[in-house]
Amino acid sequence: MRSFLLYSRKGRTDSKFEEEKLVEAGRMDLVCRCIPAALWISHKARDDTKLFVNLNGPPRAPTTICFDGSKLVKVYVDEKMNARWIKKLLEAKYGKDWLDVKGSLVAKKSFQDIIKETKSNVYVLHEKGTPIEDVELKENPMFVMGDQIGLPGKEEGFALRKGEKISIGKNAYLVSNCIANLNWVCDQRGI
Amino acid sequence: MRSFLLYSRKGRTDSKFEEEKLVEAGRMDLVCRCIPAALWISHKARDDTKLFVNLNGPPRAPTTICFDGSKLVKVYVDEKMNARWIKKLLEAKYGKDWLDVKGSLVAKKSFQDIIKETKSNVYVLHEKGTPIEDVELKENPMFVMGDQIGLPGKEEGFALRKGEKISIGKNAYLVSNCIANLNWVCDQRGI
Secondary structure (H helix, E strand, C coil), X not given: CEEEEEEECCCCCCCCCCCCCCCCCCCHHHHHHHHHHHHEECCEECCXXXXXEEECXXXXXXXXXXXXXXXXXXXXXXXXXXXXXXXXXXXXXCXXXXXXXXXXXXXXXXXXXXXXXXXXXXXXXXXXEEEHHHCCCCCCEEEEEECCCCCCHHHHHHHHHHEEEEECCCCCCCHHHHHHXXXXXXXXXXX | CEEEEEEECCCCCCXXXXXXXXXCCCCHHHHHHHHHHHHEECCEECXXXXXXXXXXXXXXXXXXXXXXHHHCCCCCCCHHHHHHHHHHHHHCCCCXXXXXXXXXXXXXXXXXXXXXXXXXXXXXXXXXXXXXXXXXXXXXXXXXXXXXXXXXXXXXXXXXXXXXXXXXXXXXXXXXXXHHHHHHHHXXXXX
8 A cells, every 4th residue: 555645735625625726725726636646547536645734835735635546436637627526525414433434434644543553554755855766665665755845843753753754856846746656656666 | 958749639729718617628627737736846837848639629729828937937737818818829929930039939730749859859758668767768758649539540650650658657647746756767767
């Protein structure tokens, strides 16, 4: 099982945003692009992969969504359809425990809750981390990353108690492209 | 100089499509996602990279757009802004020769015209190609790929007269993610 945890600093936590105005909804466009990058493969869903999106924007932060490839029949590739899907999840009446909405999960969980709960091997993406080519990735990796601004220090520190810093190069890449690259590296290594 | 050539089978060749209905415009959503995958790096444009998009949809196919990272101040990351940019280019009165529209180029050129004109080393992305880890990529690579359906046999054969087939794995990846992966491999190898 492979997973990704994306920290979104300002991603809205209700469905009151327009599918045509995703940038304004706390960079929900970025979140939407991560879904196919994480879960799409060969015209279906990666059934061994989960994407956790931790949203910290108004009005009811924190909220975390979990997209589980094994529960999905198809993965939408365009921003608009993914935005529609996120809105459906955020419209549900969820609390502290995971609520299943057609195979995807939503809960009032924080970034730290997800780190605490995971049994995966945590890798925090960071420009100053160990180059990935020198890291022997263990099974069940969880790759943790921030949005366009990056992880807040507090969250990064918390994740690092359980994991290690890795880097995919000195360049800053788009988050969705980081996910695509990490998926590709794992595919190549057969993890 | 690194370049990508994307063959879009049905991408519209006029601006009569809505930014909110990109899937219906011959999968212009896919084209839009390739722009940041090819050109965005570290919050600016890759100044050593070009993306050629060859559109073969109605009403005036073939049309090719060339996005040149060295001429761009910024690269939009969301589909909508990129769609708006493509529409501006398609609205211009272009003919057989490249027309410069604020740093990007548009012309009534075919896929084969671009292959004929390029001085780059051509690599055609194909599931049955040589694995990229076994290929010593030469300088000035041009990576050629099809859309969600793939390259037509005729175009593939033409490109292969000048180049070779390479593969990034047995899985089918999203075209934009293929571009992201190829950019990353080239970055890692310092090409």
